[in-house]
Amino acid sequence: MSDEKKLAIIATKGSLDWAYPPFILASTAAALGYETEIFFTFYGLQLLKKNLQLEVTPLGNPGMPMPMGMDKWFPVLGLALPGMQGMMTGMMKRKMASKGVADLTELRELCQEAEVKLIACQMTVDLFEMNTAEFIDHIEYAGAARFFEFAGQSDICLYI
Amino acid sequence: MADFDQELDASGLNCPLPILRAKKTLNGMESGKILHIIATDPGSVKDFEAFANQTGNELMESKEVGGKFEFLIKKA
Numbered sequence: 001m002s003d004e005k006k007l008a009i010i011a012t013k014g015s016l017d018w019a020y021p022p023f024i025l026a027s028t029a030a031a032l033g034y035e036t037e038i039f040f041t042f043y044g045l046q047l048l049k050k051n052l053q054l055e056v057t058p059l060g061n062p063g064m065p066m067p068m069g070m071d072k073w074f075p076v077l078g079l080a081l082p083g084m085q086g087m088m089t090g091m092m093k094r095k096m097a098s099k100g101v102a103d104l105t106e107l108r109e110l111c112q113e114a115e116v117k118l119i120a121c122q123m124t125v126d127l128f129e130m131n132t133a134e135f136i137d138h139i140e141y142a143g144a145a146r147f148f149e150f151a152g153q154s155d156i157c158l159y160i
Numbered sequence: 161m162a163d164f165d166q167e168l169d170a171s172g173l174n175c176p177l178p179i180l181r182a183k184k185t186l187n188g189m190e191s192g193k194i195l196h197i198i199a200t201d202p203g204s205v206k207d208f209e210a211f212a213n214q215t216g217n218e219l220m221e222s223k224e225v226g227g228k229f230e231f232l233i234k235k236a
Contacts, residue, residue: 028176031183032214100174100201110180 007036008151010159014043016054016089016104021160022047023107030114034155038111039147041121044160045128048120048135052104055089067091112138119146162220164196164232165189171200171228178204179211182233186217189235194220197231204229 007029011022022044026036040048047054058064058079064071078084097103102110112118118139125132125141132141140146151157168185170178178199185195197208205222208231212219221232 024176027180031176031180032211100172100177102174102177 004033004035006150006154006156007034008147008154008157009036009038010147011038011040011044011047012042012160014046014054016056016092018160019047019052019054019104020101020107023104023111024102025158026116027107027110027114029156030111030116036111036114037117037119037147037150039119039121039151041124045120045124045130045135047104047108048118048139050134050136054104055085056092057085058088059085064088108136112136117150162232163194165193167196167198169198170204171198173199174201175203175207179207182208182211183215186233186235191235193235195233195235197233199229199231200227202229204231208233 007026009022009026013019022038026038029036046052056064058066058071062071066074118136120132120135120139120141122141122143124130166185166189168181170181173181178197178201182195182197189195201207205224208219208222211217212233216236218234218236219231220234221230223230
């Protein structure tokens with residue numbers, strides 16, 4: 001056991017917006033000297049795909065800022081129109097790029113370079129019959145007990 | 161501003177990239193050497209303070225120059 005501080009994260013969400021917190025926190029913690037592990041489960045597994053195709057949805061998300069005050073006058077049902085999710089995703093990506101927010105692939109690489117351990121939930125892989133060839137290299141496949149082995153010694157444990 | 165050994169321009173980058181780039185650059189430097197960082201992210205002021213406190217690298221100087229933020233960090 002090292003005397004480094006430890007951060008354990010469970011990443012459960014597979015949308016573009018929610019992909020950021022696990023990778024931002026893990027890469028920063030690693031830079032601060034934390035030993036860090038992220039356990040990806042259910043929709044969080046999408047964040048491990050080589051080819052990230054994450055989207056953001058305005059549906060069921062009253063906190064999402066919309067262009068031209070659309071969130072104030074645009075009917076909620078309108079947000080369910082075909083193409084709306086793709087449009088919002090495109091807008092979010094452009095906004096992030098213009099503000100110098102890191103690209104997700106880059107953040108994920110920085111995590112791996114900093115030796116953040118990425119663990120894929122084996123049960124989820126089986127449940128959704130996911131093809132592990134679509135996932136990035138150098139990840140581990142394991143279960144809940146493996147998570148607790150590390151989380152039990154962690155100083156910070158986050159469920160995202 | 162005092163002399164420095166290496167410079168990192170993190171202008172235009174947002175959290176947490178300035179910290180990550182600084183950490184990476186410091187990794188390649190010898191102990192006692194000084195890194196000069198330029199950033200435009202206003203959050204980087206508090207972040208570099210916190211980075212120094214937690215990593216033991218000394219934040220020798222932190223200031224705003226013409227809308228940009230400049231830092232001098234001495235590698236521990």
